[in-house]
Amino acid sequence: MASVAKIARRTFLIGAAAIAGGVAVGYYYYRKPYPNPLEGDLAADEATFNPYVKIGADNTITIIAPRAEMGQGISTTLAAMVAEELDVGLGQVKVDHGPASYAYYNSAILEEGGPFAFFDESMTAEIVRAGMGVVGKFLALQGTGGSASTRDGFDKMRQAGAAARQMLIAAAAQKLGIAAADLETANGSILHKASGKSLTYGAVAATAATMAPPAEIRLKDKADWKLLGKPQKRIDMPAKVTGAPIFGIDVTLPDMLYGTVKMSPRFWAKPIKADFSNAEKMPGVIKIVQIDTNYGHGFGIIAENTWAAFKAAEAIDTEWADPEYPLDSAGISEVLKQALGTKGSVMRDDGDVDTAFADAPREKIVEADYAVPYLAHATMEPMNATARLKDGVLDIWCGNQAPTLVRQLCANAVGIEQDKVSVHTTFLGGGFGRRVEVDYALCAALMAKETAGRPVKVIWTREEDMRHDAYRPASVGKFQARLGNDGMPIAIDMTIASPSMIASTLRRLFPSISPLGPDKSIVDGAHNQPYTIPNYRVTGVAAPVSIPVGSWRSVGSSINGFFHEGFLDEIAVAGKTDPIELRKKLMAAYPAAVKVVEKVAEMAKWGEALPAGKAKGIAFTLSFGSWVGEIVQVAETPAGIRIEKVWIAADVGTALDPDIIEAQLISAAIYGLSAAMGQEITFVDGMVEQSNFHDYDAMRISQCPAFEVAILENFHKMGGVGEVGTPPAAPALANAIFALTGKRIRTLPLSKELTFA
Amino acid sequence: MRLTVDGQAFDVNADPEMPLLWALRDLMGKTGPKFGCGIAACGACTVHVDGQPVRSCSLPVGEVTGAVTTIEGIGTEGRLHPVQQAWLEEQVAQCGYCQAGQIMSAVALLDQVADPTDADVDNAMGGNLCRCGTYPKIRAAIKRAVVLKTAGI
Numbered sequence: 027m028a029s030v031a032k033i034a035r036r037t038f039l040i041g042a043a044a045i046a047g048g049v050a051v052g053y054y055y056y057r058k059p060y061p062n063p064l065e066g067d068l069a070a071d072e073a074t075f076n077p078y079v080k081i082g083a084d085n086t087i088t089i090i091a092p093r094a095e096m097g098q099g100i101s102t103t104l105a106a107m108v109a110e111e112l113d114v115g116l117g118q119v120k121v122d123h124g125p126a127s128y129a130y131y132n133s134a135i136l137e138e139g140g141p142f143a144f145f146d147e148s149m150t151a152e153i154v155r156a157g158m159g160v161v162g163k164f165l166a167l168q169g170t171g172g173s174a175s176t177r178d179g180f181d182k183m184r185q186a187g188a189a190a191r192q193m194l195i196a197a198a199a200q201k202l203g204i205a206a207a208d209l210e211t212a213n214g215s216i217l218h219k220a221s222g223k224s225l226t227y228g229a230v231a232a233t234a235a236t237m238a239p240p241a242e243i244r245l246k247d248k249a250d251w252k253l254l255g256k257p258q259k260r261i262d263m264p265a266k267v268t269g270a271p272i273f274g275i276d277v278t279l280p281d282m283l284y285g286t287v288k289m290s291p292r293f294w295a296k297p298i299k300a301d302f303s304n305a306e307k308m309p310g311v312i313k314i315v316q317i318d319t320n321y322g323h324g325f326g327i328i329a330e331n332t333w334a335a336f337k338a339a340e341a342i343d344t345e346w347a348d349p350e351y352p353l354d355s356a357g358i359s360e361v362l363k364q365a366l367g368t369k370g371s372v373m374r375d376d377g378d379v380d381t382a383f384a385d386a387p388r389e390k391i392v393e394a395d396y397a398v399p400y401l402a403h404a405t406m407e408p409m410n411a412t413a414r415l416k417d418g419v420l421d422i423w424c425g426n427q428a429p430t431l432v433r434q435l436c437a438n439a440v441g442i443e444q445d446k447v448s449v450h451t452t453f454l455g456g457g458f459g460r461r462v463e464v465d466y467a468l469c470a471a472l473m474a475k476e477t478a479g480r481p482v483k484v485i486w487t488r489e490e491d492m493r494h495d496a497y498r499p500a501s502v503g504k505f506q507a508r509l510g511n512d513g514m515p516i517a518i519d520m521t522i523a524s525p526s527m528i529a530s531t532l533r534r535l536f537p538s539i540s541p542l543g544p545d546k547s548i549v550d551g552a553h554n555q556p557y558t559i560p561n562y563r564v565t566g567v568a569a570p571v572s573i574p575v576g577s578w579r580s581v582g583s584s585i586n587g588f589f590h591e592g593f594l595d596e597i598a599v600a601g602k603t604d605p606i607e608l609r610k611k612l613m614a615a616y617p618a619a620v621k622v623v624e625k626v627a628e629m630a631k632w633g634e635a636l637p638a639g640k641a642k643g644i645a646f647t648l649s650f651g652s653w654v655g656e657i658v659q660v661a662e663t664p665a666g667i668r669i670e671k672v673w674i675a676a677d678v679g680t681a682l683d684p685d686i687i688e689a690q691l692i693s694a695a696i697y698g699l700s701a702a703m704g705q706e707i708t709f710v711d712g713m714v715e716q717s718n719f720h721d722y723d724a725m726r727i728s729q730c731p732a733f734e735v736a737i738l739e740n741f742h743k744m745g746g747v748g749e750v751g752t753p754p755a756a757p758a759l760a761n762a763i764f765a766l767t768g769k770r771i772r773t774l775p776l777s778k779e780l781t782f783a
Numbered sequence: 784m785r786l787t788v789d790g791q792a793f794d795v796n797a798d799p800e801m802p803l804l805w806a807l808r809d810l811m812g813k814t815g816p817k818f819g820c821g822i823a824a825c826g827a828c829t830v831h832v833d834g835q836p837v838r839s840c841s842l843p844v845g846e847v848t849g850a851v852t853t854i855e856g857i858g859t860e861g862r863l864h865p866v867q868q869a870w871l872e873e874q875v876a877q878c879g880y881c882q883a884g885q886i887m888s889a890v891a892l893l894d895q896v897a898d899p900t901d902a903d904v905d906n907a908m909g910g911n912l913c914r915c916g917t918y919p920k921i922r923a924a925i926k927r928a929v930v931l932k933t934a935g936i
Contacts, residue, residue: 096878097876097877097878097879097915098877099877259874260874260876262876262879263870263871263874263876264860264871265879266876266879266882267863267867267870267871267875267876267882267886268815268854268855268858268859268860268863268867269814269815269816269853269854269855269883270815271814271815272879273817273879273880275814275817275818276814278812278814284809309798310798331797331801331805331809331810332805332808332809332818333798333801333802333805333809334798336821404914405878405880405914406817406819406825406827406878406880406881406912406913406914406915407817407819407878407880408818408819453878453879454878455817455878455879455880456878456880456914456915457878458914485818487821488819488820488821488822685874689874689877689917689920692916692919693877693915693916693917694916695916696916696918697914697916700914700916718820718821718822718824719819719820719822719824719825719912720822720824723824723912724912724914725916725918726909726912727904727905727908727909727911727913727918727921727922728905728906728908728909730916730918730919730922732919733919
């Protein structure tokens with residue numbers, strides 16, 4: 027692996043870290059804590075101990091869980107971290123998302139942003155990881171992504187709970203005149219067993235909060251955990267079964283107006299003609315305004331209700347300029363294929379691949395071309411945001427995965443300082459990476475400039491949402507392997523070409539910053555897998571297509587999991603090796619990976635004979651620090667291929683909430699299977715062809731297989747959970763279909779070649 | 784026009800072409816039913832009209848003749864409908880956005896079929912999309928709701 031000096035020269039791109047753009051701050055600044063954002067906004071009789079804990083005199087305990095709750099259960103698990111150390115039950119606390127603040131920066135989101143595999147614990151890799159954590163703090167990006175929230179919060183949120191508890195005990199000791207060592211805590215009270223005296227946390231909170239935080243924080247041993255490691259009732263469940271107004275789309279304010287947008291269906295193109303005359307005359311329509319942001323150009327329609335806005339948007343007569351990218355999917359594919367032949371960035375280069383292939387006999391070579399399409403996120407809740415600009419102060423209500431970015435970019439768009447912007451983050455009706463973007467907030471903020479201080483709730487139609495996404499990029503791969511006499515691969519050479527999502531993200535968020543160095547996401551999931559192959563090269567090429575692309579659940583691994591694991595299955599077949607045995611041999615240096623594959627094989631009874639018309643396929647991907655193996659069983663039925671059952675084994679290092687983790691693994695697998703079965707975003711005349719769920723559907727309940735999940739904790743570092751079930755789903759399905767039909771499908775979606783029951 | 788929603792009467796001044804969903808959400812303050820697609824393809828907006836499940840995003844408000852029931856009218860946090868109770872006990876929801884529609888479809892199913900088969904569930908719930916993939920738990924919750932309803936909870 028590369029040395030630090032070599033890496034510095036290469037200046038690899040690390041997602042949002044590239045956004046740093048010239049931020050240079052010293053060690054002192056890194057060590058210095060950010061101010062506690064709760065201090066400015068306390069209720070009477072409320073005290074705060076740190077950015078995560080508030081306690082009222084009436085013993086109301088509020089925990090701040092500052093990550094986007096988009097279904098992954100993060101608000102429950104983060105609250106449990108604080109509650110565990112504060113020694114309170116989850117039923118006893120209120121959980122809030124809290125304000126946008128740099129105090130809530132996510133350092134773990136960038137830790138794996140370097141060019142190292144998760145299992146690489148060389149000194150170089152560790153130095154870069156630590157450095158990336160520091161970059162995370164410099165950037166102060168309050169973001170939810172990279173399956174990083176529990177890893178980021180695990181130490182600091184437990185410490186926040188423990189520090190508050192120690193301060194409360196110290197204050198009680200003072201008040202009771204009893205040594206702190208003789209006091210215990212339980213259920214939000216401090217007790218002195220010998221005398222029977224007790225005080226609630228609330229009774230001493232005000233005094234405790236003025237005390238110096240402890241210099242040394244003692245955390246519980248894992249063996250003493252009461253909440254962590256055990257399934258918790260989700261704190262958001264009661265609201266979600268009663269239809270409570272918890273989403274951005276439910277925000278209701280006095281005197282509120284409604285709106286929608288009609289943005290150019292050709293990305294970046296401006297309107298060359300626009301006639302509002304019919305639209306403006308429609309009942310309920312108040313105003314139509316032009317919208318120009320770094321996301322593109324178009325119009326905002328302000329009305330008395332959403333329906334009036336939707337109707338008026340349809341009635342605007344426009345023509346748009348030509349696109350700057352190829353007009354249709356065939357043209358885009360051609361650019362990607364051409365990019366495969368241009369110079370890329372070698373992200374893994376073990377042994378000597380060129381020499382290994384130079385004298386390879388023809389019959390020992392396996393070759394394949396793979397391709398995957400653009401994909402939309404299609405969250406259930408269409409994009410929306412509510413904004414109010416009154417007396418120079420902007421308030422924005424929306425579900426989002428990056429509150430500090432929303433604050434910064436909306437302040438810029440409206441032309442006010444960031445401290446005049448408040449971001450109120452709601453629950454998200456699905457995220458999957460879509461709400462890392464800020465376009466919905468920018469549109470609402472700009473429309474709020476036109477309403478004389480009245481709030482405006484701007485809801486996109488499903489059609490606007492589908493046609494204005496930051497898509498999962500399309501990607502193509504050209505792969506070659508040389509087999510040895512034992513059927514095992516001696517050499518693998520993979521070249522992958524795809525538009526760069528980092529470059530695309532910078533254009534939307536920080537257009538003044540030029541991307542530098544290779545984009546790791548192009549090869550993520552292919553170059554960093556725990557396989558030992560003597561000659562092993564993975565090259566990524568950024569293809570010049572400027573359709574907006576971004577983070578889609580599991581990002582690069584959603585593409586490269588399919589490429590790598592599909593190709594490995596082909597190698598197993600060509601070398602007449604069982605695909606489980608092939609993986610176990612190649613993974614032998616990584617015992618955590620071997621155990622995952624053994625476990626999932628055992629669960630699925632791999633190797634036992636199946637009735638005619640049924641078959642299984644396996645895939646494995648290490649992503650976001652978790653090692654995941656999936657086996658899919660398919661059956662031939664008169665109505666088409668049925669996905670009968672999916673077995674998942676995942677090593678997450680430390681499992682903080684087994685029920686939530688199981689739900690996430692199943693969720694992520696279904697997300698991956700939905701895409702593999704039938705989803706694609708295609709282009710005609712520079713515009714997205716799909717528009718709604720009739721032509722961009724997902725798995726329905728009748729198609730849903732049975733699941734069996736095992737959670738392992740063998741590896742010594744904690745992994746992520748929200749995305750890691752997605753990458754192996756598509757290849758396990760395609761490999762099962764090959765086993766069933768003998769048909770090797772290398773281009774997604776599979777529905778182009780067959781029908782699913 | 785006059786509508787009865789969750790047992791309460793509303794005088795609504797709306798374009799009769801306006802879908803019931805937007806009349807409920809924007810004019811009557813009923814945000815429980817959700818907007819997902821606008822073409823009756825995802826089920827997030829499901830409400831009952833005279834006990835029948837309908838996609839309120841595609842039903843013009845002027846054509847509504849019966850009593851409307853939304854997720855807000857079947858139970859409250861202190862007194863949940865057995866289907867909501869089952870959803871809570873099975874911890875079904877993830878993002879939760881589609882769940883109001885899922886629950887309303889399930890309530891209508893169990894009103895019509897006391898103990899539905901898997902095929903009945905597939906038929907009744909096939910129009911309700913969930914992007915978080917909560918389907919295995921929805922199946923389990925419907926089975927649990929059957930038991931809760933039989934027990935009179």
